[in-house]
Amino acid sequence: MSGFEDSLLDEVDETVRIRLVVNGRKVVCEVAPRHTLVDCLRDTLELTGTHAGCEMGACGACLVQLDGRAVHSCLVFAVQADGATVNTIEGLTESGVLAELQAEFHRRNALQCGFCTPGMLVNAHELLSRVAQPSREEIRDALSGNYCRCTGYEAIIDAIDTVAKAHSENGGAT
Structure with missing residues (x-):
């Protein structure tokens, strides 16, 4: 050389x-x-x-x-x-227990192969830390940088919206 x-x-x-x-x-x-x-x-x-x-x-x-x-x-x-x-x-987990977002994604079948799910959850968590109760349009906008090939985005948006509403009603933070 x-x-x-x-x-x-x-x-x-x-x-x-x-x-x-x-x-x-x-x-x-x-x-x-x-x-x-x-x-x-x-x-x-x-x-x-x-x-x-x-x-x-x-x-x-x-x-x-x-x-x-x-x-x-x-x-x-x-x-x-x-x-x-x-x-x-x-x-995003506490003591090995699924965070509320993860549990809601699972409950609503807002994941399939799971490859995009960690990025979606991190993005949703960050959104909810900035905006207590985002509109569905704000959720869509926040997820615009996440690509999923397996599932429709409505279940994902529903999951995030459900957690946001639950926290808004309970006065808690994600």
Whole structure:
């Protein structure tokens, strides 16, 4: 190999140490600068609930909450998240019990193959944290970045709407 090729390989193998708070737990990861946040979550931290779908930010399967906002983790380099708080689908449960959104998705059969479901749930959770009782149109708008090939969106919208209404009536937060 030439000296130029050797230097390229050295750069490819270089890693950076980042610190994150993931689902309430402080973690330190060694990542290559070119690795995305979804790669770090799935491959390094073994949090496989976040799915890598299109890897272009179009399908929403990789959605996570980064400092409280839903983001496509396939479009964020892991090094960009250094020092951030990340919540994945695994972080939406309390003590291993399904969160209300997850239970309502199940009850309404708002999922089939389940590939898009984690991103949908993360997005819905983020929406309900910002808007106590979103209209059905606001729910549709919030989900516009999530793509599902298996099921109709009405059951998903119904599930989110049901949880929002229940929380509004009870004065609780999601």
